[in-house]
Amino acid sequence: xxxxxxxxxxxxxxxxxxxxxxxxxxxxxxxxxxxxxxxxxxxxxxxxxxxxxxxxxxxxxxxxxxxxxxxxxxxxxxxxxxxxxxxxxxxxxxxxxxxxxxxxxxxxxxxxxxxxxxxxxxxxxxxxxxxxxxxxxxxxxxxxxxxxxxxxxxxxxxxxxxxxxxxxxxxxxxxxxxxxxxxxxxxxxxxxxxxxxxxxxxxxxxxxxxxxxxxxxxxxxxxxxxxxxxxxxxxxxxxxxxxxxxxxxxxxxxxxxxxxxxxxxxxxxxxxxxxxxxxxxxxxxxxxxxxxxxxxxxxxxxxxxxxxxxxxxxxxxxxxxxxxxxxxxxxxxxxxxxxxxxxxxxxxxxxxxxxxxxxxxxxxxxxxxxxxxxxxxxxxxxxxxxxxxxxxxxxxxxxxxxxxxxxxxxxxxxxxxxxxxxxxxxxxxxxxxxxxxxxxxxxxxxxxxxxxxxxxxxxxxxxxxxxxxxxxxxxxxxxxxxxxxxxxxxxx
Amino acid sequence: xxxxxxxxxxxxxxxxxxxxxxxxxxxxxxxxxxxxxxxxxxxxxxxxxxxxxxxxxxxxxxxxxxxxxxxxxxxxxxxxxxxxxxxxxxxxxxxxxxxxxx
Numbered sequence: 315x316x317x318x319x320x321x322x323x324x325x326x327x328x329x330x331x332x333x334x335x336x337x338x339x340x341x342x343x344x345x346x347x348x349x350x351x352x353x354x355x356x357x358x359x360x361x362x363x364x365x366x367x368x369x370x371x372x373x374x375x376x377x378x379x380x381x382x383x384x385x386x387x388x389x390x391x392x393x394x395x396x397x398x399x400x401x402x403x404x405x406x407x408x409x410x411x412x413x414x415x416x417x418x419x420x421x422x423x424x425x426x427x428x429x430x431x432x433x434x435x436x437x438x439x440x441x442x443x444x445x446x447x448x449x450x451x452x453x454x455x456x457x458x459x460x461x462x463x464x465x466x467x468x469x470x471x472x473x474x475x476x477x478x479x480x481x482x483x484x485x486x487x488x489x490x491x492x493x494x495x496x497x498x499x500x501x502x503x504x505x506x507x508x509x510x511x512x513x514x515x516x517x518x519x520x521x522x523x524x525x526x527x528x529x530x531x532x533x534x535x536x537x538x539x540x541x542x543x544x545x546x547x548x549x550x551x552x553x554x555x556x557x558x559x560x561x562x563x564x565x566x567x568x569x570x571x572x573x574x575x576x577x578x579x580x581x582x583x584x585x586x587x588x589x590x591x592x593x594x595x596x597x598x599x600x601x602x603x604x605x606x607x608x609x610x611x612x613x614x615x616x617x618x619x620x621x622x623x624x625x626x627x628x629x630x631x632x633x634x635x636x637x638x639x640x641x642x643x644x645x646x647x648x649x650x651x652x653x654x655x656x657x658x659x660x661x662x663x664x665x666x667x668x669x670x671x672x673x674x675x676x677x678x679x680x681x682x683x684x685x686x687x688x689x690x691x692x693x694x695x696x697x698x699x700x701x702x703x704x705x706x707x708x709x710x711x712x713x714x715x716x717x718x719x720x721x722x723x724x725x726x727x728x729x730x731x732x733x734x735x736x737x738x739x740x741x742x743x744x745x746x747x748x749x750x751x752x753x754x755x756x757x758x759x760x761x762x763x764x765x766x767x768x769x770x771x772x773x774x775x776x777x778x779x780x781x782x783x784x785x786x787x788x789x790x791x792x793x794x795x796x797x798x799x800x801x802x803x804x805x806x
Numbered sequence: 807x808x809x810x811x812x813x814x815x816x817x818x819x820x821x822x823x824x825x826x827x828x829x830x831x832x833x834x835x836x837x838x839x840x841x842x843x844x845x846x847x848x849x850x851x852x853x854x855x856x857x858x859x860x861x862x863x864x865x866x867x868x869x870x871x872x873x874x875x876x877x878x879x880x881x882x883x884x885x886x887x888x889x890x891x892x893x894x895x896x897x898x899x900x901x902x903x904x905x906x907x908x
Contacts, residue, residue: 469895479883551906
């Protein structure tokens, strides 16, 4: 038993780190608290290196049947997402240290909650059972209620927190009601049992109804179409590091569970629901892109672009193939670097209390050429223009759907919508670039000072975007091997 | 006297879920909305326990413990948030939550 704890070693390290941060807060003098954030980022970096070790990756081949009764799975997909989450959390922690002055109360707990949310995401990456799915999703959501409303002195932050709380709780109520119905029909909470029985379960209305409720709960997490209403307000009101973590970590956690459920556990149901998924994906892309057009607030704009991106990512699930899953992973990796850059820069150029209006980007090329270049690259990557990471991700997603398209007109509609969405998105992303280089109404020419850790994070994101865009061969092999191991388990 | 069957329990749980959802949609006070949400969570508990009983599989009842625990954590966070909002705005009506519009 105890020797099998090695399956959860990464998660145990992360949870222990969170607890250590809480205790360190009591011991350290307030002037040294900044150090806690940097140290925990370094510790997460070590955990990331640990996840690269052969002895950890080798766990893929060992069975968890005895230990967690196959409720917990380590495969290529899980390990890929665990690394993705750790990387995102490192960036968010570096970000949060810079943001500390605006938090005003209990900064160390802020770090601790980021780390606990990370633990939830890592468990979600391995969830292979409905109880595991529910508890890990709730661990993420409940910590995010706190993270979103952390700036208690700002009304907007509290308001965003309450909106997220109410809508999040409705979605989790739907999710567990769905789980109850699925359990009643399948007689088991394990994904493997449901996988084995899927053909007979498909005939049951109760099971389909339960899956629909469950899908609603997960669609809320990724902000897909009918469940996207919370995103703009919450993204705008939350402290910027939380917004960054919400749009990367929380969304990716929703996607890893969707992949595991829809692509791996019940592919038959996904095939039956193709039209529904195509509809949701297409409407999400259109809604996000069209609503982003008139936005002036940068965080709100990114919320709508995040909704559109959820639509693009859903295309990979619609494709229901190894390629589709690999494309989702690739897209998410590119999205991580681009989005992180944008949020870091938004935080640098806005002062507390001022709106994150797009006009605050004016003169950026004079104030800091480095930031202007980074922001431009990130916008280009998000818009999906070659040769950056975003282009390659979108290309792979569209390709994965196009390969399946023959013989199904629905797929062609989705492809047309996706391409149309990309064209619209170029307009508003270039609004950002235009504000940087060609709008010079403001005379603010004060140079912006960038502290070393933030500079380091920006350079990492910069390198990541270029690497994933220019040299896609090696990362393609990584994501394909992550997706292949997934399909192999399906065949079992 | 009628022996209660699975469908009776499911009817009750479905009714509870619908009442809760209706409350969330119709009521305008955050605390009442929050109560309705708890009702929705508990309706799932009723369904899980009943199905567990009639399936002869205890997994569902164990799941209920998880749900109760998570719901307790959620209530603790949620009520704290609503109190913090009340201190700031002196109101718990949802109409007053409109400081962020386009």
